[in-house]
Amino acid sequence: MKIALIGYGKMGKAIEEIALERGHTIVAKVSSEKLLSDTDLSTVDVAIEFTKPDLAAGHIQYCIDHQTPVVVGTTAWNNQLDAVKQAVESQNGSVLYSSNFSIGVNIFFEINKRLAQLISGQTGYKACLEEIHHLQKLDSPSGTAITLANGILENNQDYVSWVLGEGHVPHTNDRQLGVTSYRKPDVPGTHIIKYTSPVDTITITHEAHNRKGFALGAVIAAEWLQDKKGLYTMADVLNLNI
Numbered sequence: 001m002k003i004a005l006i007g008y009g010k011m012g013k014a015i016e017e018i019a020l021e022r023g024h025t026i027v028a029k030v031s032s033e034k035l036l037s038d039t040d041l042s043t044v045d046v047a048i049e050f051t052k053p054d055l056a057a058g059h060i061q062y063c064i065d066h067q068t069p070v071v072v073g074t075t076a077w078n079n080q081l082d083a084v085k086q087a088v089e090s091q092n093g094s095v096l097y098s099s100n101f102s103i104g105v106n107i108f109f110e111i112n113k114r115l116a117q118l119i120s121g122q123t124g125y126k127a128c129l130e131e132i133h134h135l136q137k138l139d140s141p142s143g144t145a146i147t148l149a150n151g152i153l154e155n156n157q158d159y160v161s162w163v164l165g166e167g168h169v170p171h172t173n174d175r176q177l178g179v180t181s182y183r184k185p186d187v188p189g190t191h192i193i194k195y196t197s198p199v200d201t202i203t204i205t206h207e208a209h210n211r212k213g214f215a216l217g218a219v220i221a222a223e224w225l226q227d228k229k230g231l232y233t234m235a236d237v238l239n240l241n242i
Helices: 010-021 053-065 078-091 103-119 143-155 212-225 234-238
Strands: 002-006 025-030 046-049 070-072 094-097 126-133 161-166 176-183 190-196 201-207 230-233
Touching: 002 010, 010 025, 010 212, 046 053, 046 212, 053 070, 053 078, 053 094, 070 212, 078 094, 078 230, 094 212, 094 234, 103 143, 103 190, 103 201, 103 212, 103 234, 126 143, 143 161, 143 176, 143 190, 212 234, 230 234
Parallel strands: 002 025, 002 046, 046 070, 070 094, 094 230, 126 176, 161 176
Antiparallel strands: 126 190, 190 201
């Protein structure tokens, strides 16, 4: 498979390493030195995009315009998701996006939903969510934390919204889920969900050890998307929807 890397920072380099190990070829590398608009996508089987939120939608549209399937790992651009959906439908595009491409995290997403369903309506439990990332993380909360928070809201009738605390636990009102973001040196990504009652605490945690899990998932997603049309997420790749 011939891959274009849109974004060649730490994630792009990690994806390149995994892709080469799996027998693929990197035929283009888009960075601040070489723009996507100057890149020939005619020989590209799949593009993998990890850049910045303000650039993602434009990169996605460019790939759709050039009939190039694209895997999108950038987060915090979902306010433009409706426009991307329309473009995919009208131009028969191929887009796969996720707030996190780690296989373990996507399993964690489904565990989170199921736990939220089981605790919904049970008296005495108060939920909270905590995420910890490296100091270079651009968005807060992380896209993964937003996915987890929304998974709780959609599956637990006791919560209708979430509120963020950056570096501190936020004050919450009734039916609000508290989300706390911490930024610390050299933390690839940790997400913790707790349900606490007067008699016990239920905790589920996902802790990334390095970027390799994210990179491997992105390459697996690209392999899956190569010959498909439509708009997909990592749940489709792993067939994890409950």
